[in-house]
Amino acid sequence: xxxxxxxxxxxxxxxxxxxxxxxxxxxxxxxxxxxxxxxxxxxxxxxxxxxxxxxxxxxxxxxxxxxxxxxxxxxxxxxxxxxxxxxxxxxxxxxxxxxxxxxxxxxxxxxxxxxxxxxxxxxxxxxxxxxxxxxxxxxxxxxxxxxxxxxxxxxxxxxxxxxxxxxxxxxxxxxxxxxxxxxxxxxxxxxxxxxxxxxxxxxxxxxxxxxxxxxxxxxxxxxxxxxxxxxxxxxxxxxxxxxxxxxxxxxxxxxxxxxxxxxxxxxxxxxxxxxxxxxxxxxxxxxxxxxxxxxxxxxxxxxxxxxxxxxxxxxxxxxxxxxxxxxxxxxxxxxxxxxxxxxxxxxxxxxxxxxxxxxxxxxxxxxxxxxxxxxxxxxxxxxxxxxxxxxxxxxxxxxxxxxxxxxxxxxxxxxxxxxxxxxxxxxxxxxxxxxxxxxxxxxxxxxxxxxxxxxxxxxxxxxxxxxxxxxxxxxxxxxxxxxxxxxxxxxxx
Amino acid sequence: xxxxxxxxxxxxxxxxxxxxxxxxxxxxxxxxxxxxxxxxxxxxxxxxxxxxxxxxxxxxxxxxxxxxxxxxxxxxxxxxxxxxxxxxxxxxxxxxxxxxxxxxxxxxxxxxxxxxxxxxxxxxxxxxxxxxxxxxxxxxxxxxxxxxxxxxxxxxxxxxxxxxxxxxxxxxxxxxxxxxxxxxxxxxxxxxxxxxxxxxxxxxxxxxxxxxxxxxxxxxxxxxxxxxxxxxxxxxxxxxxxxxxxxxxxxxxxxxxxxxxxxxxxxxxxxxxxxxxxxxxxxxxxxxxxxxxxxxxxxxxxxxxxxxxxxxxxxxxxxxxxxxxxxxxxxxxxxxxxxxxxxxxxxxxxxxxxxxxxxxxxxxxxxxxxxxxxxxxxxxxxxxxxxxxxxxxxxxxxxxxxxxxxxxxxxxxxxxxxxxxxxxxxxxx
Numbered sequence: 029x030x031x032x033x034x035x036x037x038x039x040x041x042x043x044x045x046x047x048x049x050x051x052x053x054x055x056x057x058x059x060x061x062x063x064x065x066x067x068x069x070x071x072x073x074x075x076x077x078x079x080x081x082x083x084x085x086x087x088x089x090x091x092x093x094x095x096x097x098x099x100x101x102x103x104x105x106x107x108x109x110x111x112x113x114x115x116x117x118x119x120x121x122x123x124x125x126x127x128x129x130x131x132x133x134x135x136x137x138x139x140x141x142x143x144x145x146x147x148x149x150x151x152x153x154x155x156x157x158x159x160x161x162x163x164x165x166x167x168x169x170x171x172x173x174x175x176x177x178x179x180x181x182x183x184x185x186x187x188x189x190x191x192x193x194x195x196x197x198x199x200x201x202x203x204x205x206x207x208x209x210x211x212x213x214x215x216x217x218x219x220x221x222x223x224x225x226x227x228x229x230x231x232x233x234x235x236x237x238x239x240x241x242x243x244x245x246x247x248x249x250x251x252x253x254x255x256x257x258x259x260x261x262x263x264x265x266x267x268x269x270x271x272x273x274x275x276x277x278x279x280x281x282x283x284x285x286x287x288x289x290x291x292x293x294x295x296x297x298x299x300x301x302x303x304x305x306x307x308x309x310x311x312x313x314x315x316x317x318x319x320x321x322x323x324x325x326x327x328x329x330x331x332x333x334x335x336x337x338x339x340x341x342x343x344x345x346x347x348x349x350x351x352x353x354x355x356x357x358x359x360x361x362x363x364x365x366x367x368x369x370x371x372x373x374x375x376x377x378x379x380x381x382x383x384x385x386x387x388x389x390x391x392x393x394x395x396x397x398x399x400x401x402x403x404x405x406x407x408x409x410x411x412x413x414x415x416x417x418x419x420x421x422x423x424x425x426x427x428x429x430x431x432x433x434x435x436x437x438x439x440x441x442x443x444x445x446x447x448x449x450x451x452x453x454x455x456x457x458x459x460x461x462x463x464x465x466x467x468x469x470x471x472x473x474x475x476x477x478x479x480x481x482x483x484x485x486x487x488x489x490x491x492x493x494x495x496x497x498x499x500x501x502x503x504x505x506x507x508x509x510x511x512x513x514x515x516x517x518x519x520x521x
Numbered sequence: 522x523x524x525x526x527x528x529x530x531x532x533x534x535x536x537x538x539x540x541x542x543x544x545x546x547x548x549x550x551x552x553x554x555x556x557x558x559x560x561x562x563x564x565x566x567x568x569x570x571x572x573x574x575x576x577x578x579x580x581x582x583x584x585x586x587x588x589x590x591x592x593x594x595x596x597x598x599x600x601x602x603x604x605x606x607x608x609x610x611x612x613x614x615x616x617x618x619x620x621x622x623x624x625x626x627x628x629x630x631x632x633x634x635x636x637x638x639x640x641x642x643x644x645x646x647x648x649x650x651x652x653x654x655x656x657x658x659x660x661x662x663x664x665x666x667x668x669x670x671x672x673x674x675x676x677x678x679x680x681x682x683x684x685x686x687x688x689x690x691x692x693x694x695x696x697x698x699x700x701x702x703x704x705x706x707x708x709x710x711x712x713x714x715x716x717x718x719x720x721x722x723x724x725x726x727x728x729x730x731x732x733x734x735x736x737x738x739x740x741x742x743x744x745x746x747x748x749x750x751x752x753x754x755x756x757x758x759x760x761x762x763x764x765x766x767x768x769x770x771x772x773x774x775x776x777x778x779x780x781x782x783x784x785x786x787x788x789x790x791x792x793x794x795x796x797x798x799x800x801x802x803x804x805x806x807x808x809x810x811x812x813x814x815x816x817x818x819x820x821x822x823x824x825x826x827x828x829x830x831x832x833x834x835x836x837x838x839x840x841x842x843x844x845x846x847x848x849x850x851x852x853x854x855x856x857x858x859x860x861x862x863x864x865x866x867x868x869x870x871x872x873x874x875x876x877x878x879x880x881x882x883x884x885x886x887x888x889x890x891x892x893x894x895x896x897x898x899x900x901x902x903x904x905x906x907x908x909x910x911x912x913x914x915x916x917x918x919x920x921x922x923x924x925x926x927x928x929x930x931x932x933x934x935x936x937x938x939x940x941x942x943x944x945x946x947x948x949x950x
Contacts (some may be wrong), residue, residue, distance in 0.1 A: 044825075058878050094758055124950075135849075136771075138849045138850050138851050138873075139771075146608075160773050173575070181714065181716065182716050182720070184714055188714070189903075192691060194688070195690075195712065195723070196687060204685065211927030211931070212925065212927075212928070212929070213926065213931075221727075221729070221910075222932065223724060223728055223731075223932050223936075224723045224727050224728075225931060227690055227724070227726075228719065228720055228724045231716050231720045232719050232720070235719075236933060247775065248772075248773045249773070252776075256748070271632055274632070274744075275631075275632060277655060277744035277745070277747070279743070317775075317799070317801060318774065318800075318801040318804045318808075319804065320800040320801055320804035321797060321798035321799075321800040321802075321804070323800075324800060325798060331802075376899050377710075377712040377713070377714045378714055379630070379633045379635070379711065380632070380633050380713075406714070409713050410633075410712055444712070445712050446715045446717045447717050448715075448717050449712070449715060450714055450716055451716070453717060453718060457717070458530050460717075461717065461718060465708065465718060466706075468704050468705065469706045469707060470718070472700070472704070472706050472721060472938070472939070473721065474722070475933055475938035476719055476721065476938060477719065478934075479934030480931065491719070491720070493719060
């Protein structure tokens with residue numbers, strides 16, 4: 029899927045260089061290739077150009093210049109997204125936030141930080157740790173992904189079981205709107221009685237504008253952390269252990285499962301973590317907080333694992349020993365490169381209690397389509413990542429991947445779940461949106477999008493199915509006309 | 522229509538099962554015709570009061586809103602009418618829709634820690650249902666037990682527990698919204714992580730009924746804490762209390778609830794609520810006492826701890842007016858002094874939000890408005906925001922905080938898209 033981008037007009041190119049300098053405008057096709065894909069490598073859209081502004085003012089001027097020529101644009105952070113959200117569809121210009129990577133203010137008294145969007149997630153925590161604080165959301169890509177990207181995707185991570193996702197930690201956003209104007213959304217934690225526009229902006233996948241300054245809330249570092257690794261003979265036992273731990277009234281900071289296919293991939297790779305390769309599943313359980321209570325909680329979790337059939341439970345409290353227990357989980361994605369050249373990281377959420385059934389069904393789907401499916405997931409949240417391994421040069425296999433993906437989405441929705449828990453809809457899942465949302469709801473989303481971006485130039489082609497984009501949101505007439513159109517079989521006209 | 526009249530109406534429901542109409546009952550025939558078949562259940566006692574209707578199904582409500590939208594009738598929403606924003610029912614209102622007939626808990630799966638209930642279910646009811654399973658919804662807005670789920674979500678109201686558990690937006694996984702023009706939107710879902718599309722749930726929560734009416738919601742529950750302890754630190758001087766509160770707020774411990782009370786007839790007080798395992802609570806207590814160099818003046822545990830904070834939920838009950846003042850938490854000291862001159866203060870210390878309860882129930886409008894004006898001017902110097910969240914006087918001189926033009930334009934666009942006929946709010950002048 030490689031589209032060809034139109035060229036940048038000379039006038040616009042000159043204007044962009046005037047704003048950001050010629051070292052911050054990329055138009056050379058060879059250099060643009062870096063930006064034609066994100067973490068979802070199956071899609072490629074070369075951008076018309078890439079611009080790297082240094083601050084909010086430059087970003088606003090860049091956006092005004094681009095949209096004045098009715099050219100679309102898309103914001104991009106580190107390019108680690110897994111749903112194609114930052115791809116330059118429709119010959120868009122990429123506005124990359126990589127140079128906006130400064131922590132502008134660290135307010136220790138109020139446990140807040142004001143940062144630019146290109147700040148890498150892990151760097152924020154590294155900068156605040158010496159002061160006893162940290163930034164809680166920790167997506168698995170945290171050593172590379174930007175907080176601006178996390179805001180766009182409302183990113184989660186292993187520890188959001190206890191701490192919640194990105195939206196919980198965003199106090200306010202200084203945003204460049206698609207018309208190039210600048211507005212502060214949110215209340216800086218104040219009590220204003222306004223609509224929660226910051227909450228709406230978080231997770232809007234770059235369709236509502238570009239956050240150029242972000243006010244985040246920081247938490248005090250937990251005093252101590254205890255980690256357990258349960259080894260199970262059966263995947264469903266690990267799933268039952270998760271339910272048992274929650275039923276016991278415990279709230280671990282993380283509850284992560286990796287299945288046998290993943291364990292083997294890890295153990296055969298340079299990341300070998302010492303997980304037994306004959307085990308069907310490994311469950312990582314982590315508790316953090318006040319040291320005094322953790323030992324008792326870890327003991328209860330261990331008992332729950334053993335009652336559910338764990339053949340072994342390892343425990344660790346020191347940083348090194350904990351890192352060793354986590355290693356198999358953290359390196360899972362990297363290790364899969366050994367098995368197949370391509371990896372489709374799927375993402376869906378089901379009610380936690382449905383995990384065992386859904387996992388069994390996913391295994392059947394994999395078998396039916398003759399595909400390797402390896403599961404790594406945030407079990408405590410019911411957030412599954414069935415990873416399909418394939419080779420994109422094999423067209424027949426590609427087709428089976430597509431069909432299997434669709435079936436996996438369908439069973440997750442049928443189990444009362446949703447089509448994405450943390451990776452977003454982007455380009456990849458637009459057509460699954462109708463599995464969970466009515467056309468009325470999709471049109472309501474479209475009408476809100478249009479309030480931010482009436483010209484339709486901000487990250488086009490994302491989140492909503494094409495048939496919804498540009499539709500009239502309200503009014504019975506429009507609604508009926510649209511549903512009538514939707515039911516006409518393709519080709520009937 | 523007066524708030525008292527509506528509170529009477531809700532009292533009827535609480536005491537007698539909700540079947541009795543209130544005084545001045547509307548002619549059911551008229552109301553039915555106008556309301557798309559929903560039976561009118563009451564009318565406010567004041568002359569010109571709009572009929573109150575309580576649809577029994579979402580479909581009925583949707584029809585009613587579609588009709589009101591077509592006919593250009595002004596509609597307002599109430600739950601138990603415990604905490605309506607001031608002025609919400611002022612001006613020409615044609616119809617008041619109550620969620621009282623939407624009162625079912627639809628799904629509760631303790632193993633998933635999620636619950637789906639109708640908007641008219643009160644938080645007190647939810648507490649009973651979930652308490653039996655050792656779980657709770659850790660959300661403690663003013664007047665919690667009497668408030669409906671729908672009312673809390675519409676208002677976005679929260680209480681001291683936000684320090685750990687967040688505000689209503691952080692508890693809701695999904696909800697059903699009937700828009701101003703009668704569309705029924707299922708927003709969000711029933712799972713704890715969901716990023717499928719724009720987050721219209723966040724938009725609906727706290728929207729004050731400007732976009733539509735929440736008819737049901739799925740919320741995330743938590744296990745009840747094993748240990749519940751409240752520490753009360755009292756000092757004779759307000760300035761000292763502020764220092765103590767700030768010192769606790771910056772301690773290396775996450776405190777679920779941290780409140781400062783002043784002007785309440787006792788010495789200024791800092792209240793800390795600790796929740797968790799017995800070991801963790803004891804250790805937190807030790808860390809906090811060491812940090813401030815003293816022990817708490819009083820220590821409450823278990824049921825008495827729960828009751829102390831439950832009493833704080835009634836802080837606003839008898840006030841003639843309540844103002845909310847907010848600033849960065851570190852600026853607490855600049856706000857408390859002028860606030861305590863004007864009323865009783867309860868502050869969410871780690872958030873930087875002060876509630877100021879002005880005068881008692883019998884206070885004259887002039888007295889209330891004078892106190893509010895002094896408060897507004899007093900905190901304005903510190904650069905704080907100020908708004909009146911409750912008032913029993915028809916007029917108060919304090920303006921809403923000015924909204925930035927960009928935010929106003931976005932807000933108007935969004936409100937228009939949910940309520941194209943403008944039946945849920947009069948346009949801001």
